[in-house]
Amino acid sequence: MIEKKDIALEKAVLIGVITKQQDEDKSKEYLDELEFLTFTAGGYAVKRFTQKMEKPDPRTFIGTGKMEEVRQYIEDNEIGTAIFDDELSAAQERNISKILNVKVLDRTNLILDIFAQRAQTSYARTQVELAQCEYLLPRLRGMWTHLERQKGGIGMRGPGETEIETDRRIVRDKISLLKARIKTIDKQMAVQRGNRGAMVRVALVGYTNVGKSTLMNVISKSEVFAENKLFATLDTTVRKVVIQNLPFLLSDTVGFIRKLPTQLVESFKSTLDEVREADLLLHVVDISHPNFEEHIESVNKILGEIKSSDKPTIMVFNKIDAYEPEPLDEDDLETERTERHYTLQEWKSTWMSKVGNNALFISALNKKNLEDFKKRVYDEVRDIHVTRFPYNHFLYPDYNEFDVKE
Structure with a gap:
């Protein structure tokens, strides 16, 4: 276990599953690594939750009973972040956020956050930003839950969907720009390698x-x-x-x-x-x-x-x-x-x-x-x-x- 230091660390709970492909020992090992990742990102793992399942629930990753247990613990202990050991789909992330009402991250999001903290050069920052945009693109809908009541359909195209499409276009343009920037830097670095x-x-x-x-x-x-x-x-x-x-x-x-x-x-x-x-x-x-x-x-x-x-x-x-x-x-x-x-x-x-x-x-x-x-x-x-x-x-x-x- 990672010891808590005398600094302000963000409290988090870790959530994983035990399946046929990932037994109890493997799950523990992955959660140990996830705890180290959490510490590296500036967080402190207060508690771990695991559930034995055939496969992760496509709606909420873990079952409703276990999810309620997690929600109650978060509420009782004023936890601000829930971190899942596997990558969540956009739908899973949206559903879990509604239930837990706290910040929900998965392993991918956590690693991207660490990379964003660690990137020092313009090149590394550009690479991380590109990865973040590609991760964000399919998840934009969940960021507009306050406009979900504006349903689409004939004569009913609401501002919610318009906002989402606008954001998607912005992110796609950003991805194209970042890829072009990386291509330019790659050419410069290739010349540098050739000059060695x-x-x-x-x-x-x-x-x-x-x-x-x-x-x-x-x-x-x-x-x-x-x-x-x-x-x-x-x-x-x-x-x-x-x-x-x-x-x-x-x-x-x-x-x-x-x-x-x-x-x-x-x-x-x-x-x-x-x-x-x-x-x-x-x-x-x-x-x-x-x-x-x-x-x-x-x-x-x-x-x-x-x-x-x-x-x-x-x-x-x-x-x-x-x-x-x-x-x-x-x-x-x-x-x-x-x-x-x-x-x-x-x-x-x-x-x-x-x-x-x-x-x-x-x-x-x-x-x-x-x-x-x-x-x-x-x-x-x-x-x-x-x-x-x-x-x-x-x-x-x-x-x-x-x-x-x-």
């Missing part, structure tokens, strides 16, 4: 909050913003790094997350050009997270969507200093030993052993095993450089761990 010369490009990728920016700071001696919150980095940062006398470009990219809104994947695909054009990917994983394997799957899925899954990749298992296997009572004969009880050494002998020397175990924060990391990256970058420029390979001797320049 022939240096090998390395990109840090991974789930959000796995320590990519911390690793970037350690390796490049730069001051990229790093914080223990989700999506601390939105804008791609590129730094020139030199290990021994071999220079290359290292980029830090936006973190991925499960149930990442489609609108954000689309609008941020241009930002991920750094990944698409990279020669080598460093897939950073928080091995201390109990579900890091699912994080790997989520990242690989998005890499596939941007056609980057076949690139040379080194798996970097970070935060080994924070890894603790779940304790197992030796006298407890009923509890089955699972992956949660594995030591790091046992993990290394699983599927990770098939990755071979493309799996590294480090702590960027404590700088543990960083020399092994630098050597492995050096070797890979050198091989790529030698392949690309076979006549220059004599410039880059074998790595010497006692002679590293950064």
Whole structure:
């Protein structure tokens, strides 16, 4: 659980469902992540509500009985926000708002809000605004509930529908304008990438909050913003790094997350050009997270969507200093030993052993095993450089761990 700090945080309740596709453990894990998202956005999760269902109710997401329980709790405890773990349809959002009479958000809306807070550059702000407009467009009707009594029909076209259509046209025009602006910036960024010369490009990728920016700071001696919150980095940062006398470009990219809104994947695909054009990917994983394997799957899925899954990749298992296997009572004969009880050494002998020397175990924060990391990256970058420029390979001797320049 996230501890409440002595600052003004917006009180919220979290709501999720347990289905055949999403069992109780999975639902708890998603709500843990939703609570972290809520905290990142400036809120505080006061209580969670879950309901077992075949599938979410198409009208109100959860059943009427559970909805009444949520409404009563909100009313009794003066809660201002209800946050749902899955994306709500426009109709669901409208119906729930009428019942609860508080601000209703879904996971997508929450992530968009965090992105809007975190965007620093004009490019990132434009991308976020585009995603927000695309999310808003089908939901405009719910924003005009005060005019719902003005029904349409022959001779009865009321101002409500006129207002909605006007707003839709405004939002569509805004979307076209933002897409054109992004296209212009993309061309400028393509020129910038082309001007970087022939240096090998390395990109840090991974789930959000796995320590990519911390690793970037350690390796490049730069001051990229790093914080223990989700999506601390939105804008791609590129730094020139030199290990021994071999220079290359290292980029830090936006973190991925499960149930990442489609609108954000689309609008941020241009930002991920750094990944698409990279020669080598460093897939950073928080091995201390109990579900890091699912994080790997989520990242690989998005890499596939941007056609980057076949690139040379080194798996970097970070935060080994924070890894603790779940304790197992030796006298407890009923509890089955699972992956949660594995030591790091046992993990290394699983599927990770098939990755071979493309799996590294480090702590960027404590700088543990960083020399092994630098050597492995050096070797890979050198091989790529030698392949690309076979006549220059004599410039880059074998790595010497006692002679590293950064």
